[in-house]
Amino acid sequence: MCGIVGYVGEQHPKEFLIDGLKKLEYRGYDSSGIAIKNSDNIQIIKSTGKISDLEDKVNNENLINSKLGIAHTRWATHGEANETNAHPHKVGRTTLVHNGIIENATDLKNKLVNEGVVFRSETDTEVACAVINNYYNGDPIKAITEAIKTLKGSYAFGILFEDQDKLYAVRKDSPLIVGIGEGENYIASDIAAIIKYTDKYMLLEDDEVVELTKDEVKVYKDGVKIDKEVQTSTMTIEDANKGNYKHFMLKEIMEEPIVLQRTLNKYINDMDKMVDISSYEEIHIVACGSALYAGMIGKCLLEEKANIKCMTECASEYRYKKIIYDRKTLVILVSQSGETADTIAAMRKAHEEGIDTLAIVNVKTSTIAREAKQTLFIEAGPEIAVATTKAYLLQVAMFSLIALKAAHSKGLEDNYNEILKEAKSLPDYLRKVLNDKDTFAGVGKEIKDARDAFYIGRGVDYAMCEEGSLKLKEVSYTHSDAYQAGELKHGTISLIEEGVPVFAIITNDKIKDKTESNVIEVESRQARIYTITNDPSIMNHHFKYVVEKLSDYFQPILIVPPLQLIGYYTALERGLDIDKPRNLAKSVTVE
Ligand code: F6R
Secondary structure, X not given: OOEEEEEEOOOOOHXXXXXXXXXXXXXXXXXXXXXXXXXXXXXXXXXXXXXXHHHHHXXXXXXXXXXXXXXXXXXXXXXXXXXOOOOOEEEOOXXXXXXXXXXXXXXXXXXXXXXXXXXXXXXXXXXXXXXXXXXXXXXXXXXXXXXXXXXXEOEEEEEEEOOOOOEEEEEEXXXXXXXXXOOOEEEEOXXXXXXXXXXXXXXXXXXXXXXXXXXXEEEEEOOEEEOOOOEEOOXXXXXXXXXXXXXXXXXXXXOHHHHHHXXXXXXXXXXXXXXXXXXXXXXXXXXXHHHHHHHHXXXXXXXXXXXXXXXXXXXXXXXXXXXXXXXXXXXXXXXXXXXXXXXXXXXXXXXXXXXXXXXXXXXXXXXXXXXXXXXXXXOOOOOOOOOOOHHHHHHHHHHHHHHHHHHHHOOOOOOHHHXXXXXXXXXXXXXXXXXXXXXXXXXXXXXXXXXXXXXXXXXXXXHHHHHHHHHHHHHXXXXXXXXXXXXXXXXXXXXXXXXXXXXXXXXXXXXXXXXXXXXXXXXXXXXXXXXXXXXXXXXXXXEEEEOOOOOOOOHHHHHHHHHHHXXXXXXXXXXXXXXXXXXXOOOOOOO
């Protein structure tokens, strides 16, 4: 959600800035822009639409000589996606790009308008720019340090001052890293934008102000210079590229066996490394979107296997709701990016109440990874497609291990060792499913013209339905809904008509007969049934795919990839922009 890059060095910044924006495209955006400067001029070029549109515009302009610039992809929050609202914004001697939301922008704007400042755009960013400009009288560090005291909300800023040949940046609750090159330095929203140029980077804490020249990076806190550690990224250039795949989404699905192995290996040979949550009386699993659906699988496992009371709640509700913490409670936050604004707020709420937190996170440098009391890292590597696939799968796997450990600690799991053994074979079982990807491509072909689709299941199968349904709708724009199979006849069954695809997930032995009856109900209303199951004896209505039967802990891991592939291939059939579905952002850093 919004991306920032900045460059100072010996080259013209155009190539780095456009290339960096392309690498950040996955975060989601609807307009973009760059600002380049030299000691006499500043040149700003903006465009709506794709980065390629901006690139065309940039290529057709007479560019000034420059060795310094900033650029931005905007995901509209304040004001529509047009060129006026696109960043960079310039007020007086200050030009900036911004990721985040300035919550007191309206108040600040009214004050500034009364003081005679004229605003061109509807954005909170232009207000922030004016605030910094107001404080600026030749000392950038002082101006930024003073200005951020008056700004409420979240921000990562890349800033240029008309009379300085240096690049400035600051962040709070929005991601921004500093890349350290040779004879050039960079800022970027994430490492993917700079990995082609350097693997050395610095993390900025909230409200640390950074000043970059081509040879030097200086960081200040409250106006005082501080030392910062330089870190080395493990990301590779291949991670940031699609390789032989047409889309990152498919590449990332096909990577699932490898990343699963990498994640499981950390624990299955030494479960002492796994967090033991068996002493908690209540667990709250809080997350957004797919991460929440991974949590719903976690809840089923923790309740069924480890006998721990558990609830799931989406972070945007949890953060504002009255929560009664009357037992020994653990809040588990699940987040691929570790930067989701609502999940961060939910975590901080738990901390304010003195509640323990455990985060399941992919991005090690993220806010949630840094602030949670305990963290379990999934080893997904960079996930570039907006729709999560491999990270979701690993979140589920992490819950399988947490539940297994808790059940074992409580003496509730007689087959502990066999289940750990099963975990070792899991990547191979998964490979077998992914080898059948053409089968799911066939499903995509069949349902490509469907207007609606439904996913039904019970218990943990229902939790998987939610994810299957989300995957289909977000990438293929097919309307779809997930229902507990028994709920359908309480209203929704009126939508079932001839040919409507209904995906039934049936893995739970205890209640499979019940789901089968629901399947027959919809089939008798001419729905087209696609069954995904671990039981070969389940009836085949129109399509049936059977996966290996595993323990309850790990069964979901084989069911989810077919659902992801069905979403992918349906979108492919429809010729959509699969890695960057409309209106979506990879990392939702605003409320
Ligand atoms: C869907 C998807 C989103 C994310 C959600 C949470 O494919 O990717 O629903 O799961 O926005 O994001 P993180 O996990 O980064 O907190």
